[in-house]
Amino acid sequence: MMACVGDVSGMVRGKGFPVSAFEKRVEKGVGWTPTNVQITCFDTIADSPYGSLGDLVLWPERTSFRTVRLGEAEGSEERYVLGDIAHLDGTPWECCLRSMLKRALADLEALTGWRLVSTFEHEFMFRSGRSAGAAFSLSGFRHRAGFGEAFMGALGQVGIVPDSFLREYGPGQYEVTVDPAEGVEAADQAMMLRELARATAAVFGEEVTFTPLIDPAAVGNGVHVHFSFLDRTGEPVMYDAAGRHGLSEKAGSFVAGILAHLDAILCLTAPSRISYGRLTPHRWSAAFNNLGDKDREASLRICPTSAKDEEGRARQFNVEYRAADAAANPHLALAALVMAGCQGIRDGLAAPEATQEDLSLLDPEALARRGYRRLPITLADALDRLEASATVRSWFPEGFADIYLAHKRGELAHLDGLSEEEACAAYAAVY
Numbered sequence: 001m002m003a004c005v006g007d008v009s010g011m012v013r014g015k016g017f018p019v020s021a022f023e024k025r026v027e028k029g030v031g032w033t034p035t036n037v038q039i040t041c042f043d044t045i046a047d048s049p050y051g052s053l054g055d056l057v058l059w060p061e062r063t064s065f066r067t068v069r070l071g072e073a074e075g076s077e078e079r080y081v082l083g084d085i086a087h088l089d090g091t092p093w094e095c096c097l098r099s100m101l102k103r104a105l106a107d108l109e110a111l112t113g114w115r116l117v118s119t120f121e122h123e124f125m126f127r128s129g130r131s132a133g134a135a136f137s138l139s140g141f142r143h144r145a146g147f148g149e150a151f152m153g154a155l156g157q158v159g160i161v162p163d164s165f166l167r168e169y170g171p172g173q174y175e176v177t178v179d180p181a182e183g184v185e186a187a188d189q190a191m192m193l194r195e196l197a198r199a200t201a202a203v204f205g206e207e208v209t210f211t212p213l214i215d216p217a218a219v220g221n222g223v224h225v226h227f228s229f230l231d232r233t234g235e236p237v238m239y240d241a242a243g244r245h246g247l248s249e250k251a252g253s254f255v256a257g258i259l260a261h262l263d264a265i266l267c268l269t270a271p272s273r274i275s276y277g278r279l280t281p282h283r284w285s286a287a288f289n290n291l292g293d294k295d296r297e298a299s300l301r302i303c304p305t306s307a308k309d310e311e312g313r314a315r316q317f318n319v320e321y322r323a324a325d326a327a328a329n330p331h332l333a334l335a336a337l338v339m340a341g342c343q344g345i346r347d348g349l350a351a352p353e354a355t356q357e358d359l360s361l362l363d364p365e366a367l368a369r370r371g372y373r374r375l376p377i378t379l380a381d382a383l384d385r386l387e388a389s390a391t392v393r394s395w396f397p398e399g400f401a402d403i404y405l406a407h408k409r410g411e412l413a414h415l416d417g418l419s420e421e422e423a424c425a426a427y428a429a430v431y
Contacts, residue, residue: 004083005082006331011430022065030057033054034050034054040411047409059085064082066080070203084098100335104334104395107342113231115183118181119181120187122175123173124194135167151196161178163177170218173221178193212272212325212427223324223328224322225320245351252352254345257341260289260344262299262375268386276376282297287375290359296322298355303317321337326431339392343395383409
């Protein structure tokens with residue numbers, strides 16, 4: 001089996017050990033190396049302050065142990081356990097993203113008494129047999145029905161409740177949604193879902209990719225993060241029929257906090273060079289720091305509800321963050337959203353107005369008058385925004401922002417000289 005951790009590059013890394021040693025590893029952990037944090041998605045090592053020095057421990061979390069059977073052949077079972085990275089004295093390591101999310105969620109509960117409920121909606125593409133003319137079609141569904149059934153079954157085996165599986169718009173593109181989960185479990189599930197999709201495809205002799213953009217002119221693959229809140233009694237607290245756009249006062253401040261700091265956290269949720277080819281107007285993605293009502297080009301979208309009564313609406317009500325993709329570590333992406341939202345609550349920000357228009361038709365001056373701005377158009381620009389924001393940097397453990405910036409700049413350096421087509425191909429191969 002393998003003790004796994006999601007890293008800055010969005011990859012799942014770890015160490016294997018005999019199943020018979022599980023109890024020992026839960027008690028003693030698995031050795032880990034600080035410089036591993038600087039392994040990019042291309043398996044290069046960015047500038048590291050650690051060098052060859054230091055030791056850490058990856059602590060398997062007993063309750064996250066999972067077994068999944070991916071086929072009938074011998075050896076088709078996979079066993080893994082998720083964990084946190086800590087110093088030898090047991091304190092969380094400053095670059096452990098799962099621990100970072102746990103701390104952000106604890107801060108949210110201390111500030112508001114709320115628990116986060118969220119889910120990650122994924123798009124991905126098959127790398128072979130991509131064809132046009134099948135978007136949202138029965139024939140497109142039928143073409144991958146065997147994969148879909150096996151994939152849904154694999155999700156169910158690890159406790160993820162599938163919601164939908166469909167043939168999406170892009171060539172060879174599919175989408176999967178799953179039921180929401182509380183707290184860190186939602187990010188754990190997002191990490192497992194991506195790996196199970198890849199593993200299931202391999203059983204069928206196929207490869208899938210979650211790359212943000214398979215070709216500069218193609219449809220991209222997004223990850224949409226839906227979130228809402230429960231109070232300590234389990235009652236929904238995001239909805240208020242009398243609030244602006246149905247948002248309760250604190251929920252409105254939370255949303256406003258994300259939008260206020262979106263340009264500085266974007267490099268954490270859309271962290272690849274090619275992510276920014278997708279985050280452009282008219283690609284059903286996100287290009288401005290706006291809240292939208294029935295607008296699938298807004299960075300944050302108020303999702304529609306179908307319930308006929310107020311209690312039902314409150315249960316269904318959620319907001320969708322659309323400026324993310326699967327190059328991002330789900331724990332880090334969710335932590336960034338929670339931290340930004342909490343900042344909005346602390347600052348007492350008012351719920352923003354929601355747009356129902358094409359903001360790309362407005363010039364920068366008109367946008368600024370209404371409090372909107374174009375999001376960074378390159379990863380390099382987005383990294384500079386993070387570096388320049390003392391507020392956002394202060395949310396993270398000391399030193400983490402510098403590590404992250406060095407990691408991503410090392411990733412960009414690896415791509416120097418490549419065309420956009422070549423960069424897309426490089427990311428498609430790893431994601």
